[in-house]
Amino acid sequence: xxxxxxxxxxxxxxxxxxxxxxxxxxxxxxxxxxxxxxxxxxxxxxxxxxxxxxxxxxxxxxxxxxxxxxxxxxxxxxxxxxxxxxxxxxxxxxxxxxxxxxxxxxxxxxxxxxxxxxxxxxxxxxxxxxxxxxxxxxxxxxxxxxxxxxxxxxxxxxxxxxxxxxxxxxxxxxxxxxxxxxxxxxxxxxxxxxxxxxxxxxxxxxxxxxxxxxxxxxxx
Ligand code: SIN
Ligand code: FE2
Numbered sequence: 001x002x003x004x005x006x007x008x009x010x011x012x013x014x015x016x017x018x019x020x021x022x023x024x025x026x027x028x029x030x031x032x033x034x035x036x037x038x039x040x041x042x043x044x045x046x047x048x049x050x051x052x053x054x055x056x057x058x059x060x061x062x063x064x065x066x067x068x069x070x071x072x073x074x075x076x077x078x079x080x081x082x083x084x085x086x087x088x089x090x091x092x093x094x095x096x097x098x099x100x101x102x103x104x105x106x107x108x109x110x111x112x113x114x115x116x117x118x119x120x121x122x123x124x125x126x127x128x129x130x131x132x133x134x135x136x137x138x139x140x141x142x143x144x145x146x147x148x149x150x151x152x153x154x155x156x157x158x159x160x161x162x163x164x165x166x167x168x169x170x171x172x173x174x175x176x177x178x179x180x181x182x183x184x185x186x187x188x189x190x191x192x193x194x195x196x197x198x199x200x201x202x203x204x205x206x207x208x209x210x211x212x213x214x215x216x217x218x219x220x
Contacts, residue, residue: 016180019113022163022173025149025189027114033153034180036106040214041155041206043100044126047071050097051089053128059083065133066196072099072123074219076142083142085123085219099124106182107151107216114184116149121216129159129211135196137164137172140217148218149186155179155214156207157199164193179206 016031033040053067056078070076074085075096089096103124111119123143127135140150154177161183164172170193177183185192199211 022175022183022185023165023189023192025115025187026163026183026185026192028175028177029110029113029182029184031178031180032110032113032182033106033155036102037155037180037206039102040106040153041212043102044155044212044214047097047126051075052091053126054091065130066135067128067130067133069096069126070124071097071103071126072121074123076123076125076217085142103214103216106153107214110151110153110182110184111149111186114149114151114186116184116186119148119151119216119218121148121151121218123217123219125215125217127213127215129157129196129199129213131199131201131209133196134198137162137168137193137195139191139193140215141191143217143219145218145220146190147187149184149190151214151216152183152185153214153216154181154183155212156204157202157209157211159199159211159213160197162195162197164195166192168193179204 018030020028051069053069055063059082074087077086108119158178161175161177162172164170
Protein backbone atom coordinates (compact mmCIF):
# COMPACT_ATOMS: atom_id res chain seq x y z
CA UNK A 1 0.00 0.00 0.00
CA UNK A 2 1.56 3.31 -1.05
CA UNK A 3 1.15 6.01 1.59
CA UNK A 4 -0.02 9.38 0.40
CA UNK A 5 0.57 12.67 2.14
CA UNK A 6 -2.62 13.84 3.77
CA UNK A 7 -3.70 17.40 3.04
CA UNK A 8 -5.75 17.96 6.21
CA UNK A 9 -8.16 20.02 4.13
CA UNK A 10 -11.20 18.46 5.70
CA UNK A 11 -12.25 15.96 8.30
CA UNK A 12 -13.76 13.76 5.59
CA UNK A 13 -12.74 10.16 6.05
CA UNK A 14 -10.75 8.58 3.25
CA UNK A 15 -11.73 5.05 2.22
CA UNK A 16 -11.10 2.05 4.45
CA UNK A 17 -7.84 0.38 3.47
CA UNK A 18 -6.08 3.63 2.57
CA UNK A 19 -2.94 4.80 4.29
CA UNK A 20 -2.02 8.44 4.88
CA UNK A 21 1.31 9.77 6.09
CA UNK A 22 0.64 12.39 8.79
CA UNK A 23 4.26 13.40 9.26
CA UNK A 24 7.50 11.46 8.83
CA UNK A 25 7.17 8.39 11.09
CA UNK A 26 3.38 8.65 11.46
CA UNK A 27 0.67 6.96 9.41
CA UNK A 28 -3.10 6.72 9.59
CA UNK A 29 -4.36 3.32 8.46
CA UNK A 30 -8.04 3.68 7.63
CA UNK A 31 -10.16 0.70 8.70
CA UNK A 32 -7.12 -1.41 9.54
CA UNK A 33 -8.86 -2.99 12.57
CA UNK A 34 -12.38 -3.19 11.12
CA UNK A 35 -12.39 -6.96 10.72
CA UNK A 36 -11.35 -7.48 14.36
CA UNK A 37 -13.42 -4.67 15.88
CA UNK A 38 -16.13 -6.84 17.40
CA UNK A 39 -13.61 -9.28 18.90
CA UNK A 40 -11.56 -6.37 20.28
CA UNK A 41 -14.59 -4.88 22.03
CA UNK A 42 -15.45 -8.27 23.50
CA UNK A 43 -11.89 -8.67 24.81
CA UNK A 44 -11.98 -5.14 26.27
CA UNK A 45 -15.17 -6.06 28.18
CA UNK A 46 -13.41 -9.08 29.66
CA UNK A 47 -10.39 -6.99 30.66
CA UNK A 48 -12.69 -4.37 32.18
CA UNK A 49 -14.36 -7.07 34.29
CA UNK A 50 -10.97 -7.93 35.82
CA UNK A 51 -9.42 -4.47 35.93
CA UNK A 52 -12.31 -1.96 35.98
CA UNK A 53 -12.17 1.33 34.07
CA UNK A 54 -11.45 4.23 36.41
CA UNK A 55 -10.97 7.99 36.22
CA UNK A 56 -7.35 8.61 37.20
CA UNK A 57 -6.26 11.79 38.93
CA UNK A 58 -3.48 13.91 37.40
CA UNK A 59 -0.44 14.96 39.45
CA UNK A 60 -2.09 18.40 39.54
CA UNK A 61 -5.17 16.91 41.24
CA UNK A 62 -7.59 16.89 38.28
CA UNK A 63 -9.87 13.91 37.64
CA UNK A 64 -9.41 12.80 34.02
CA UNK A 65 -12.61 12.74 31.94
CA UNK A 66 -11.43 9.62 30.07
CA UNK A 67 -11.83 6.35 32.00
CA UNK A 68 -8.82 4.01 31.75
CA UNK A 69 -7.59 0.51 32.36
CA UNK A 70 -4.65 -1.54 31.04
CA UNK A 71 -3.56 -4.94 29.92
CA UNK A 72 -0.05 -6.27 29.41
CA UNK A 73 3.09 -6.67 31.48
CA UNK A 74 2.83 -3.12 32.73
CA UNK A 75 0.17 -0.38 32.75
CA UNK A 76 0.08 3.41 32.64
CA UNK A 77 -1.18 5.05 35.82
CA UNK A 78 -1.45 8.52 37.29
CA UNK A 79 -2.06 9.93 40.75
CA UNK A 80 -0.91 12.82 42.92
CA UNK A 81 2.63 11.45 42.93
CA UNK A 82 2.98 11.46 39.13
CA UNK A 83 2.59 9.60 35.82
CA UNK A 84 4.28 6.21 35.60
CA UNK A 85 4.04 2.57 34.61
CA UNK A 86 3.20 -0.07 37.19
CA UNK A 87 3.04 -3.85 36.78
CA UNK A 88 0.22 -3.94 39.32
CA UNK A 89 -3.30 -2.54 39.23
CA UNK A 90 -3.30 -0.54 42.45
CA UNK A 91 -7.08 -0.94 42.62
CA UNK A 92 -6.83 -4.69 43.17
CA UNK A 93 -3.17 -5.12 44.05
CA UNK A 94 -2.82 -7.76 41.31
CA UNK A 95 -1.01 -7.71 37.92
CA UNK A 96 -2.88 -6.23 34.93
CA UNK A 97 -4.69 -8.81 32.76
CA UNK A 98 -2.41 -10.25 30.07
CA UNK A 99 -2.52 -8.76 26.58
CA UNK A 100 -4.70 -10.99 24.37
CA UNK A 101 -2.89 -12.55 21.40
CA UNK A 102 -5.27 -10.74 19.06
CA UNK A 103 -4.09 -7.38 20.45
CA UNK A 104 -0.40 -8.22 19.97
CA UNK A 105 -0.93 -9.49 16.42
CA UNK A 106 -2.95 -6.45 15.39
CA UNK A 107 -0.50 -3.98 16.93
CA UNK A 108 2.49 -5.72 15.29
CA UNK A 109 0.76 -5.82 11.89
CA UNK A 110 -0.14 -2.12 12.06
CA UNK A 111 3.37 -1.17 13.19
CA UNK A 112 4.84 -3.15 10.29
CA UNK A 113 2.53 -1.32 7.89
CA UNK A 114 3.78 1.95 9.40
CA UNK A 115 7.42 0.99 8.81
CA UNK A 116 8.23 -0.47 12.23
CA UNK A 117 8.90 -4.22 11.91
CA UNK A 118 9.34 -6.46 14.98
CA UNK A 119 7.09 -4.40 17.24
CA UNK A 120 6.63 -6.11 20.59
CA UNK A 121 4.47 -3.95 22.88
CA UNK A 122 4.47 -4.65 26.61
CA UNK A 123 1.65 -2.29 27.57
CA UNK A 124 -1.79 -1.47 26.24
CA UNK A 125 -3.65 1.47 27.76
CA UNK A 126 -7.39 1.23 27.17
CA UNK A 127 -9.29 4.53 27.08
CA UNK A 128 -13.06 4.90 27.31
CA UNK A 129 -14.56 8.22 26.18
CA UNK A 130 -18.13 9.23 27.05
CA UNK A 131 -19.69 12.26 25.34
CA UNK A 132 -17.72 15.31 26.53
CA UNK A 133 -14.61 13.29 27.49
CA UNK A 134 -11.40 14.68 26.04
CA UNK A 135 -7.66 14.25 26.19
CA UNK A 136 -5.65 17.46 26.28
CA UNK A 137 -2.60 17.86 24.05
CA UNK A 138 0.25 15.76 25.41
CA UNK A 139 3.14 13.61 24.26
CA UNK A 140 3.70 10.08 25.52
CA UNK A 141 7.08 10.25 27.24
CA UNK A 142 6.93 7.82 30.17
CA UNK A 143 8.21 4.93 28.03
CA UNK A 144 11.89 4.01 27.95
CA UNK A 145 12.00 3.14 24.24
CA UNK A 146 12.18 6.46 22.32
CA UNK A 147 11.84 4.93 18.83
CA UNK A 148 9.22 2.15 19.00
CA UNK A 149 5.84 3.46 17.92
CA UNK A 150 2.61 4.12 19.73
CA UNK A 151 -0.14 2.16 17.96
CA UNK A 152 -3.60 3.60 18.54
CA UNK A 153 -6.81 1.74 17.62
CA UNK A 154 -10.20 3.52 17.52
CA UNK A 155 -13.46 1.65 18.23
CA UNK A 156 -17.05 2.87 18.37
CA UNK A 157 -18.05 6.54 18.21
CA UNK A 158 -15.93 8.77 15.95
CA UNK A 159 -13.55 11.29 17.46
CA UNK A 160 -11.56 14.30 16.36
CA UNK A 161 -7.89 13.47 16.85
CA UNK A 162 -5.62 16.46 17.39
CA UNK A 163 -2.28 16.01 15.68
CA UNK A 164 0.20 18.72 16.58
CA UNK A 165 3.95 19.10 16.29
CA UNK A 166 7.07 18.65 18.38
CA UNK A 167 6.29 21.80 20.34
CA UNK A 168 3.18 22.19 22.46
CA UNK A 169 2.49 25.55 20.80
CA UNK A 170 2.30 23.99 17.30
CA UNK A 171 -1.29 24.31 16.12
CA UNK A 172 -2.81 20.83 15.81
CA UNK A 173 -4.53 19.46 12.73
CA UNK A 174 -7.96 17.93 13.28
CA UNK A 175 -8.39 14.41 11.94
CA UNK A 176 -11.65 12.49 12.17
CA UNK A 177 -11.03 8.95 13.43
CA UNK A 178 -13.68 6.31 12.77
CA UNK A 179 -14.16 2.90 14.30
CA UNK A 180 -11.45 0.57 12.99
CA UNK A 181 -8.95 3.32 12.16
CA UNK A 182 -5.40 2.84 13.42
CA UNK A 183 -2.72 5.52 13.86
CA UNK A 184 0.95 4.57 14.22
CA UNK A 185 3.60 7.09 15.29
CA UNK A 186 7.24 6.36 16.11
CA UNK A 187 10.83 7.27 15.20
CA UNK A 188 10.92 10.98 14.29
CA UNK A 189 7.21 11.33 15.15
CA UNK A 190 7.38 9.57 18.51
CA UNK A 191 7.17 12.74 20.62
CA UNK A 192 4.58 14.63 18.61
CA UNK A 193 1.92 16.38 20.70
CA UNK A 194 -1.53 14.87 20.24
CA UNK A 195 -4.93 14.76 21.92
CA UNK A 196 -8.63 14.13 21.45
CA UNK A 197 -11.33 16.84 21.19
CA UNK A 198 -14.43 16.47 23.41
CA UNK A 199 -16.41 13.44 22.20
CA UNK A 200 -19.73 14.26 20.53
CA UNK A 201 -22.95 12.51 21.56
CA UNK A 202 -23.86 9.49 19.46
CA UNK A 203 -24.86 5.88 19.38
CA UNK A 204 -22.61 3.30 17.71
CA UNK A 205 -23.67 -0.29 16.96
CA UNK A 206 -20.42 -1.60 18.42
CA UNK A 207 -20.08 0.39 21.64
CA UNK A 208 -23.31 2.35 22.19
CA UNK A 209 -22.71 5.87 23.49
CA UNK A 210 -18.94 5.69 23.89
CA UNK A 211 -15.61 5.43 22.10
CA UNK A 212 -12.97 2.91 23.07
CA UNK A 213 -9.32 3.37 22.20
CA UNK A 214 -6.34 1.06 22.57
CA UNK A 215 -2.85 2.54 22.67
CA UNK A 216 -0.02 0.07 22.52
CA UNK A 217 3.37 1.03 23.89
CA UNK A 218 6.86 -0.39 24.20
CA UNK A 219 7.78 0.68 27.70
CA UNK A 220 10.89 -1.39 28.50
C1 SIN B 1 -3.79 8.69 23.67
O1 SIN B 1 -3.18 9.65 23.24
O2 SIN B 1 -3.34 8.01 24.59
C2 SIN B 1 -5.13 8.28 23.10
C3 SIN B 1 -5.43 8.74 21.72
C4 SIN B 1 -6.84 8.39 21.27
O3 SIN B 1 -7.73 8.15 22.11
O4 SIN B 1 -7.08 8.36 20.06
FE1 FE2 C 1 -1.12 9.78 23.98
